[in-house]
Amino acid sequence: MPDLxxxxxxxxxxxxxxxxxxxxxxxxxxALYLFMPKTSDEMMSKIAASNEILKVESEKAPxxxxxxxxxxxxxxxxxxxxxxxxxxxxxxxxxxxGWSTNPLESFFLSKExxxxxxEAAKPKYEAAKAAEEEALAKxxxxxxxxxxxxxxxxxxxxxxxxxxxxxxxxxxxxxAAKKKTELKPxxxxxxxxxxxxxxxxxxxxxxPFMKETKWSTFLIGFIPVFVIATIxxxxxxxxxxKHYGIDYAxxxxxxGMLISNTVGxxxxxxxxxxxxxxxxxxxxxxxxxxxxxKVLAIGTAGIFVAWVVTPIVxxxxxWFGQNILxxxxxxxxxxxxxxxxxxxxxxxxxxxxxxxxxxxxxTLAVGISLVFTAIMMVAMPIFIKAVGMPEVLxxxxxxxxxxxxxxxxxxxxxxxxxxxxxxxTVKMIQNVLIGVIAFFVAVYWTTRVEAREGEKVSxxxxxxxxxxxxxxxxxxxILFSTIIAYLGNDLGYTLIENGAMKGFTSHFQxxxxxxxxxxxxxxxxxxxxxEYLKGGKPLILYxxxxxFNLALTLLMAWIMFYKVFPEITASI
Amino acid sequence: MGKGKRMxxxxxxxxxxxxxxxxxxxxxxxxxxxxxxxxIEKMExxxxxxxxxxxxxxxxxxxxxxxxxxxxxxxxxxxxxxxxPTTGKGHGK
Numbered sequence: 001m002p003d004l005x006x007x008x009x010x011x012x013x014x015x016x017x018x019x020x021x022x023x024x025x026x027x028x029x030x031a032l033y034l035f036m037p038k039t040s041d042e043m044m045s046k047i048a049a050s051n052e053i054l055k056v057e058s059e060k061a062p063x064x065x066x067x068x069x070x071x072x073x074x075x076x077x078x079x080x081x082x083x084x085x086x087x088x089x090x091x092x093x094x095x096x097x098g099w100s101t102n103p104l105e106s107f108f109l110s111k112e113x114x115x116x117x118x119e120a121a122k123p124k125y126e127a128a129k130a131a132e133e134e135a136l137a138k139x140x141x142x143x144x145x146x147x148x149x150x151x152x153x154x155x156x157x158x159x160x161x162x163x164x165x166x167x168x169x170x171x172x173x174x175x176a177a178k179k180k181t182e183l184k185p186x187x188x189x190x191x192x193x194x195x196x197x198x199x200x201x202x203x204x205x206x207x208p209f210m211k212e213t214k215w216s217t218f219l220i221g222f223i224p225v226f227v228i229a230t231i232x233x234x235x236x237x238x239x240x241x242k243h244y245g246i247d248y249a250x251x252x253x254x255x256g257m258l259i260s261n262t263v264g265x266x267x268x269x270x271x272x273x274x275x276x277x278x279x280x281x282x283x284x285x286x287x288x289x290x291x292x293x294k295v296l297a298i299g300t301a302g303i304f305v306a307w308v309v310t311p312i313v314x315x316x317x318x319w320f321g322q323n324i325l326x327x328x329x330x331x332x333x334x335x336x337x338x339x340x341x342x343x344x345x346x347x348x349x350x351x352x353x354x355x356x357x358x359x360x361x362x363t364l365a366v367g368i369s370l371v372f373t374a375i376m377m378v379a380m381p382i383f384i385k386a387v388g389m390p391e392v393l394x395x396x397x398x399x400x401x402x403x404x405x406x407x408x409x410x411x412x413x414x415x416x417x418x419x420x421x422x423x424x425t426v427k428m429i430q431n432v433l434i435g436v437i438a439f440f441v442a443v444y445w446t447t448r449v450e451a452r453e454g455e456k457v458s459x460x461x462x463x464x465x466x467x468x469x470x471x472x473x474x475x476x477x478i479l480f481s482t483i484i485a486y487l488g489n490d491l492g493y494t495l496i497e498n499g500a501m502k503g504f505t506s507h508f509q510x511x512x513x514x515x516x517x518x519x520x521x522x523x524x525x526x527x528x529x530x531e532y533l534k535g536g537k538p539l540i541l542y543x544x545x546x547x548f549n550l551a552l553t554l555l556m557a558w559i560m561f562y563k564v565f566p567e568i569t570a571s572i
Numbered sequence: 573m574g575k576g577k578r579m580x581x582x583x584x585x586x587x588x589x590x591x592x593x594x595x596x597x598x599x600x601x602x603x604x605x606x607x608x609x610x611x612i613e614k615m616e617x618x619x620x621x622x623x624x625x626x627x628x629x630x631x632x633x634x635x636x637x638x639x640x641x642x643x644x645x646x647x648x649x650x651x652x653x654x655x656x657p658t659t660g661k662g663h664g665k
Contacts, residue, residue: 054656062660064653072652076645101606151660176629235601236633240609243622247633254601262594263587289638298650345635377632378621406634409642413624420628424646428637489651498644506638571657572650 016277019206021472024284035080035499047490050075063161080499093507096234106234111185121180128174135170139163196226213271221272229514245407249517250370256521265522273519280469282512285505287476290435298425299568301560305400306429309556313341317545325537331357339365340545344403350438355445359520360529368542369403377407381414392569395419396557399426435477442470
């Protein structure tokens, strides 16, 4: 139950909710200032030329021609994050890199090692490139044959369509292989040191005003918190860990808990483990990625699969947890329900913060989600392939049910291009839903759950209780969505999505969440966590909710993509 | 610890056990990273997923769409498919 003392103006500089908004918006303003002017007439004319090709090619053939596919890829290449300032920001906020057996390669790669690795990757790239060139020649020949027949021969059209698809797949493989031949030497240590100082001072701005911790104590304690967060990123980027879909959030919790439950977390580190402060600032930045224009990314069918099924599953699971399983903690129930039905870790963070769940509850939700994500990432595509389910249906099903986005993409890639694209798009639409869910959970908690029985809550009391950072979260979302709507899809993608957002706010948000999860781990006790697992109720809740989710999503995807909007499926 | 004061034996034992537990914990993580994990991913049922992740360079442990390049690709592909559906209506023109 929150403190119901009347709101005071002093809260504006004393409460972490407001500091999250101030700090978040300082970064958002910087992002917009740096990336908004990054457009040129050349870029605009190239986008227009690509659109013209798409128009002509779409009318020319009843399938995606090679020129059509190349025009789509060309549009994707225009990114403001590729500008000089974008590259500088990326370098400054860079996380430890991928590695497989030598952890030092995550931080440092010498010129000799980079050259040796690039050289070793060349035979694979050359083989992939040769295969791509062969596929391109075949696809162009098939296209020409179909064109010669006036695109009236269904068999020739199908052959050209399939040849184009094969080329696109091999083109992606060759591009991925090429990247491995272009490795450059790097040394992340100076950058990481600079970032640590910057983030320590950045979060340090609010510390003297909130009067909970001494400024100097916070700064000293921040060093080990940052170091553990960096190690978490390093472990998460190890090749095997990537294959299992185990993210940095899980590693930050694991390492933090390992320290706190063995040798114990020193008090000076605990003083800097400001979970709420880091998480809320990260959430305000996450708001910039809640782009409402994404809702229509796959037409009306996507809205039904991601935005109708998900709230039904969320409410149904929460009801089941309260009335059938009788889970004592409502905050644990809603955090797991949201984590399972929406999109895993990010939804869990937003919901837990909106309803003020305990850190152990968030830890539990993230842990359960992690295990099931790893299982579903492998089991679902195998099952879909075994039963011969169409790619679009399988993709929509996986996108709507597997928790984390990376795992959705991995599972989709297993099935094919269409499945990957549909799965990733459905997941992306679902990602956007967390803004709405966080807002309604905050409202429901302040007006219903935290109100005494029979008590009528006045609007002012709702305001006192309302978690204020949610306002910053929603405001960031509305701001970025509006700018994109104003700029239009193409320019919005170039300047905002791949500039201010992916080139700036997302980099910082990743660090903030990692610092938050490190703080959670460092202050969590195994014994306290065990209390929540009594009777296995959280696990039962997840399994039952996910079963309901699987059934309903499959049914809705089938109805929408094959019965109501078959034209969308056909055009994909 | 003050000068001349000695840490009680039970406290030393507790600290030693703590460090031992930490050591074991780190060992378990290393075992998973370098022995058990690689062993499982080589199994028949897991190999196709690993191959896909490596072949397309997928960031499989990313939790949000902003960290997954394929989401951006998908967005473009699907948007183009919906905005410019391949009708072939104008062929020959």
